[in-house]
Amino acid sequence: MKVRRRFTAVVAVVSAVALVAAGCGRGTRGGEGSASPGITDTAITLGITTPLSGPTAGPGTCTVAGVKAYFGSVNAAGGVKFGDGKTRKVEIKSYDDAYDPQKSLANFQQMSSDGVFAVTAGLGTPTNRAFRDAAIDEKFPQVLVMTGDPLFSKRQDSPWQLGFVPIYQNEGAAFGKLLAASGGQHKVAVLAQNDDYGKGYVEGFKQAIAGAPNVQIVRELSYEATDTSVDAQLTELASTGADVFFNAMSITPLAIAALQKAQQVGWRPSWFLPSNTSSPSAILQPGNASAFPGIYSVAFAKAPQSPEFAKDADVVKFLADLKQYANYPDVPAFPHCMWSYMVGATLQQAFEKMTKPTRDDFMTALRGISGFRAPLMLEGTAVDTTKDGQPAVSSVVVQKYNGKGYATAQAFG
Structure with missing residues (x-):
């Protein structure tokens, strides 16, 4: 009896230690089997660091507005049904970096404290580069960002990054x-x-x-x-x-x-x-x-300003969502509003493929999208995240200004 009691006590102590160790590591790095920071059974939180003030505030504001418009509409319809069977609402936290790399780095550090699951959509090469290494160290997704820097799409160099717009x-x-x-x-x-x-x-x-x-x-x-x-x-x-x-x-x-x-x-x-x-x-x-x-x-995006797309179904819905869910009442002057709306649609594709609530599984799902025609995409363009060294969108159409908007340029002249 004494032997059995001692054995039972030892097992209990070992089990308790194991549980404490597992609890200490839970969610800190998005490891296997435990939920990463920023995701629960009912919600996922995304962060955007982008210029909301200064000379690039116009396009920067658009990078937030488009994502908010897209997921505002999705949330109103009930949310996103993830691959693990759970339906979650998507929450957006935005941070102003004024196109200053030091501020964007500070914003990333704040996101870590705020419990953000992934960084997305933010504008700028120097501002995104400012926290790239930190994101890699923390295994923190920095994805579908608005920079044409090819470094962000090279998997070996940037395993936790992916650009959205075509490389320069x-x-x-x-x-x-x-x-x-x-x-x-x-x-x-x-x-x-x-x-x-x-x-x-x-x-x-x-x-x-x-x-x-x-x-x-x-x-x-x-x-x-x-x-x-x-x-x-x-x-x-x-x-x-x-x-x-x-x-x-x-x-x-x-x-x-x-x-x-x-x-x-x-x-x-x-x-x-x-x-x-x-x-x-x-x-x-x-x-x-x-x-x-x-x-x-x-x-690669339909321009709402162009008479050619004034009555396009994608454009009509986009403008309505932008006004209702992002409090952006005007026709956007910058393409970043359309691009970030597409970012939202691309993120939803990845969420629907996720079978585990982890950053690892998210990156795997995100890198498996091909031939996806996101809302507002021009004919001949598509989202493909499977090509190493290329961003989510790598195809473009050359256009010529016609005094009001753009039309496809069949030839130079």
Whole structure:
């Protein structure tokens, strides 16, 4: 009897120690068998660090509004039925980083304290890079973010990251291919942001025109993202007489000022702008873009401003959701509102595949999506998260500004 009592006591102590150890580790790193931080049987919490103030507040505000609009509608209908059979509401916490890397890092640290499951949708390469290493260390998903930095989509280097928008090289290459195929002789002037953003666009463009005898880069200049003027660069580039201007620029006020300065010095080339600084109402109209023979950009989302999509079912629902669930009453001036709405739809695809409430299982589910036509996607584009080195969206369509919106550019000219 004494032996049995001693044995029973030992088993009880060992079991108690095991339970304490399991409890200490529960949910801290999203391990196997236990729920990760930020997810319960009824809700999941997502965080967004993005510029809600400063010169990039317009597109930054959109990155929150689109996700809130999408999941506001989904929550109103009952929530998302996850792959584990449980239905959860999706909660969004937003944090302002003013496009400042130090603030975005502080925001990420705050998210860890606030019990956020994953970071998503936030705008900016330097701001997303600021906490990338910390997210990897903490096994904290940083996914479907608004940066074309290819690093975020390389699984070996960034196992807990995934970009959403096409990498910069893809956008630059799309325009380069169109220009090279035009048949005409073209002299190109380049102005690029002096960081990975600008360099990525130029790299893709140069790769696409390599070996094209009809395209010549005659001058290439740069500017800093903190600059308040690019007048000197525009004046120098105008002196080249280039008929094409490749403007890899991410700052809205500078994009407007560049359009205006070119007109002041009498330079009217065809113009390429990246997708995130090509808004008809926020940039092209204030910059009097109709004065140029052609303004080109790339897109993968239907533009609500375009008459072509005014009555499109996706667009009508998107605008209604944006007003009702994100308190965003206007037609958005920036494409980021549409992009983040698509982010919401893509996240839902992953949630529906999750069979465990863990970050590990979420990343596995997220990386298994292919051929998904998210709401608002243009014909010929789709979400595919299965390609290593590519973001969720890697296909784009080159478009030409028509004075009100954009239409697909079948040819350059």
